[in-house]
Amino acid sequence: MISSTLRRVSYVLACVMQLSQGADEVRVVARGRAISKAVDVVEIVRQRFMPDSVKLGEIKIGTETIGSGEDQRNVSTIEIQLVRV
Secondary structure (H helix, E strand, C coil): CECCCCCHHHHHHHHHHHHHCCCCEEEEEEEHHHHHHHHHHHHHHHHHHCCCCEEEEEEEEEEEEECCHHHCEEEEEEEEEEEEC
16 A cells, blocks of 8 residues: 555565565555555556566556545545566
8 A cells, every 4th residue: 555655666666576576466556645656656667677577457446435424535546456477
């Protein structure tokens, strides 16, 4: 799950490490303002670090309801799958 507090490079390195150690796929998940960071992370992994080794898999978008009562609000979500070729 991507948060808005850590730097992109931390997530990029985590994805590259997982894929390099034999994982068949990595899923990058984010909500709200962190969605753009998730897309950046996936594109950096795909284009700079592993251009011939991974491809985009399934991409899911959705909405989650957060909070309760009057504090309830909808937040957009994204899940991007990177698959090793």
